[in-house]
Amino acid sequence: MIVNKQIHKTHSKLLLQSGKTLENIELAYEHYGVLNSEASNAILIFHALTSNNHVAGKYYKDESKSGWWDVAVGPSKAIDTERFFVVCVNVIGGSSGSTSPASINYKTNKPYALDFPVVTIKDMARATKFVLDYLKIKKLYAVIGGCFGGFLVMEWLILFPESTQKAIIISATPSTNAYSMALWETLRQAIYFDPNFNNGNYYNSSYPTKGIGFGRLVGVLLWMSKSVFDKKFGLKLINNSNKPEYKLDPEFEAQRFMHNILGNANIGIDPNSLLYLTKAIDYFNIERDYGSLTNAFKKVKTEALLVSYDNDWRYPVEEMEKISKAFYKLGIPVKCRNLHTSFGHGAFIYDFMNGTNKLINEFLNTQQ
Amino acid sequence: MIVNKQIHKTHSKLLLQSGKTLENIELAYEHYGVLNSEASNAILIFHALTSNNHVAGKYYKDESKSGWWDVAVGPSKAIDTERFFVVCVNVIGGSSGSTSPASINYKTNKPYALDFPVVTIKDMARATKFVLDYLKIKKLYAVIGGCFGGFLVMEWLILFPESTQKAIIISATPSTNAYSMALWETLRQAIYFDPNFNNGNYYNSSYPTKGIGFGRLVGVLLWMSKSVFDKKFGLKLINNSNKPEYKLDPEFEAQRFMHNILGNANIGIDPNSLLYLTKAIDYFNIERDYGSLTNAFKKVKTEALLVSYDNDWRYPVEEMEKISKAFYKLGIPVKCRNLHTSFGHGAFIYDFMNGTNKLINEFLNTQQ
Numbered sequence: 001m002i003v004n005k006q007i008h009k010t011h012s013k014l015l016l017q018s019g020k021t022l023e024n025i026e027l028a029y030e031h032y033g034v035l036n037s038e039a040s041n042a043i044l045i046f047h048a049l050t051s052n053n054h055v056a057g058k059y060y061k062d063e064s065k066s067g068w069w070d071v072a073v074g075p076s077k078a079i080d081t082e083r084f085f086v087v088c089v090n091v092i093g094g095s096s097g098s099t100s101p102a103s104i105n106y107k108t109n110k111p112y113a114l115d116f117p118v119v120t121i122k123d124m125a126r127a128t129k130f131v132l133d134y135l136k137i138k139k140l141y142a143v144i145g146g147c148f149g150g151f152l153v154m155e156w157l158i159l160f161p162e163s164t165q166k167a168i169i170i171s172a173t174p175s176t177n178a179y180s181m182a183l184w185e186t187l188r189q190a191i192y193f194d195p196n197f198n199n200g201n202y203y204n205s206s207y208p209t210k211g212i213g214f215g216r217l218v219g220v221l222l223w224m225s226k227s228v229f230d231k232k233f234g235l236k237l238i239n240n241s242n243k244p245e246y247k248l249d250p251e252f253e254a255q256r257f258m259h260n261i262l263g264n265a266n267i268g269i270d271p272n273s274l275l276y277l278t279k280a281i282d283y284f285n286i287e288r289d290y291g292s293l294t295n296a297f298k299k300v301k302t303e304a305l306l307v308s309y310d311n312d313w314r315y316p317v318e319e320m321e322k323i324s325k326a327f328y329k330l331g332i333p334v335k336c337r338n339l340h341t342s343f344g345h346g347a348f349i350y351d352f353m354n355g356t357n358k359l360i361n362e363f364l365n366t367q368q
Numbered sequence: 369m370i371v372n373k374q375i376h377k378t379h380s381k382l383l384l385q386s387g388k389t390l391e392n393i394e395l396a397y398e399h400y401g402v403l404n405s406e407a408s409n410a411i412l413i414f415h416a417l418t419s420n421n422h423v424a425g426k427y428y429k430d431e432s433k434s435g436w437w438d439v440a441v442g443p444s445k446a447i448d449t450e451r452f453f454v455v456c457v458n459v460i461g462g463s464s465g466s467t468s469p470a471s472i473n474y475k476t477n478k479p480y481a482l483d484f485p486v487v488t489i490k491d492m493a494r495a496t497k498f499v500l501d502y503l504k505i506k507k508l509y510a511v512i513g514g515c516f517g518g519f520l521v522m523e524w525l526i527l528f529p530e531s532t533q534k535a536i537i538i539s540a541t542p543s544t545n546a547y548s549m550a551l552w553e554t555l556r557q558a559i560y561f562d563p564n565f566n567n568g569n570y571y572n573s574s575y576p577t578k579g580i581g582f583g584r585l586v587g588v589l590l591w592m593s594k595s596v597f598d599k600k601f602g603l604k605l606i607n608n609s610n611k612p613e614y615k616l617d618p619e620f621e622a623q624r625f626m627h628n629i630l631g632n633a634n635i636g637i638d639p640n641s642l643l644y645l646t647k648a649i650d651y652f653n654i655e656r657d658y659g660s661l662t663n664a665f666k667k668v669k670t671e672a673l674l675v676s677y678d679n680d681w682r683y684p685v686e687e688m689e690k691i692s693k694a695f696y697k698l699g700i701p702v703k704c705r706n707l708h709t710s711f712g713h714g715a716f717i718y719d720f721m722n723g724t725n726k727l728i729n730e731f732l733n734t735q736q
Contacts, residue, residue, distance in 0.1 A: 017614060018613075020614075114616060178594075178597035178600070178602055178620075178622035179594040181620055182625065182626045185622070185623045186582075186585045186586070186626055189582075189627065190582065193562075193578060193630075214554075217586075218585075225547075226681060229545070230545055233546040233549075235653055245386075246485075247386075248482060251650075253546075254549040255549050255550075258553040258554055262557050275616065279616065282619075282620060282623065288610060
């Protein structure tokens with residue numbers, strides 16, 4: 001499946017949750033499949049923190065990698081592009097073509113960098129609506145998102161409660177938590193600390209990729225358990241012998257593994273974008289913004305599927321059940337499913353075929 | 369208890385495990401209590417990674433903090449200085465006065481920095497013996513150490529199997545593991561990455577303390593659980609209101625907590641020393657060095673107490689039991705105790721009065 005990225009330039013002003021405004025917003029998006037004449041077969045996917053609008057397919061035939069959710073989206077796949085028109089928009093603040101810290105601030109003619117305003121999940125959902133309006137899609141068949149994308153689905157439902165027939169929220173919680181904040185603060189401090197960071201003004205020089213590399217090292221320590229490390233590396237020496245050389249350079253496989261992560265630190269996202277997107281996660285708190293979950297979702301008419309995974313200590317099933325209970329209380333038809341997977345958080349991408357595929361496919365094909 | 373640090377200058381050469389030699393070694397040590405005329409009441413304590421020879425008491429009356437194990441060592445305490453002569457020696461490579469990367473390399477008249485040779489736990493144990501010889505202590509009443517100090521106790525017993533009547537090993541394992549290696553590699557890379565690091569030559573300028581700060585941030589994420597973060601900070605805003613200001617600076621208590629750790633990054637240890645001491649941990653592997661645990665300990669005559677803690681995922685009880693089984697197989701009298709504590713690793717310092725105190729006191733006061 002060969003796809004094209006498109007950029008929609010709006011001349012709209014967006015009044016942000018902070019009270020500031022963002023003008024002349026550009027939004028990068030992709031779509032797959034064909035929109036029917038009634039515009040009733042559209043599915044909006046919200047991407048996760050480090051992914052983007054490039055959900056499925058390739059930009060050119062020999063590209064090495066397909067979009068981040070290629071396993072889910074395509075002809076005859078769980079989200080079937082022979083039946084649905086699937087669209088995904090890069091969030092504002094992201095770095096795949098939508099207005100972000102790398103965009104030119106028309107007031108200074110330079111990239112915004114840290115002059116970019118803080119944007120929230122709500123702001124991102126509202127900006128996404130510009131693309132749907134432009135495509136003349138009044139009512140979505142479904143809206144889908146996991147993790148960061150799941151936060152966006154919730155804000156979407158709250159902002160546009162009648163805009164969607166079905167909603168799928170995967171691995172998400174109704175607010176962030178203190179531990180995630182600590183984790184994102186560590187990542188941000190690592191980026192700030194990178195000598196290349198230069199207060200965010202690195203667009204004409206070297207990017208602070210090592211700061212991101214530290215973020216990845218921390219991620220590896222948190223996501224890979226002690227037993228995984230033991231199995232994968234044990235106490236093996238790189239030189240395959242039983243005799244260490246006693247030097248400061250890495251001598252063990254486990255040391256080299258970490259060392260190499262830092263050396264190849266590029267996750268394809270602008271470090272400034274990571275600062276802003278993780279900040280948006282920190283601010284995500286439906287109860288603070290709307291008083292309570294039931295108050296937030298009170299106008300929602302959408303049928304919902306909630307999917308969580310065991311082993312996902314960051315976004316545990318109990319949190320998903322809070323959303324489920326609020327929906328149930330409001331009479332919103334809701335299915336809440338917890339799947340077993342060793343992947344924990346991220347299973348909706350890396351272990352999609354282990355049940356998530358069937359749940360989504362069935363949910364999209366069932367008429368109430 | 370007012371104590372003095374003493375420096376013992378040896379003119380000995382130490383042939384290191386790496387094959388290199390270290391000359392004119394200096395060793396900083398402290399002692400508490402009085403050595404009896406038979407020199408039979410001496411207890412040697414090995415310090416942990418980030419602590420040093422300053423075990424107990426204060427250097428001057430109004431000093432704000434006592435030594436790191438003041439809770440355990442002193443008159444009428446579990447390790448009673450009215451009865452025992454307690455001595456602790458800063459390991460070589462450490463930064464409390466013993467020969468280390470900060471010492472002057474007599475060949476260049478400059479600090480060694482990264483020209484310091486890699487030293488191992490075994491090298492440290494052998495250097496420690498110089499102080500005992502200098503103090504004319506032929507047979508110790510006991511040797512005690514936790515974590516890193518526990519590794520040293522094991523090497524001590526292997527090197528000098530008849531030098532000690534009793535041994536206490538706390539929170540230790542017979543080898544390091546891949547996960548610890550990954551953790552220490554992350555810390556070392558953070559130090560290397562600090563712009564102040566300057567290939568270890570920072571003694572006449574600013575220390576790379578922020579690199580250590582990142583190590584502490586990672587430590588906090590690994591040692592403080594999600595539920596501890598949730599309880600301690602929740603989603604509280606610093607401004608105590610319900611209204612965020614939407615800015616890049618920390619706005620939440622959890623963000624500020626992490627931010628401040630980095631801002632006050634000084635753990636009182638020379639960053640170069642941390643590089644070398646963590647390397648020594650990575651190399652610690654009794655089975656690799658001696659073929660097997662039973663082979664390593666085969667000449668040991670010492671009565672032993674092994675203490676581990678539940679909730680210590682880095683040094684789990686199963687690992688301690690490996691040591692216990694080897695001792696048992698060799699006919700070494702051994703008590704192996706697992707204590708409950710919410711502190712996990714580090715409980716021997718931070719939760720000493722929760723059982724460790726009694727175990728040690730009883731063990732030291734019982735005659736076989």
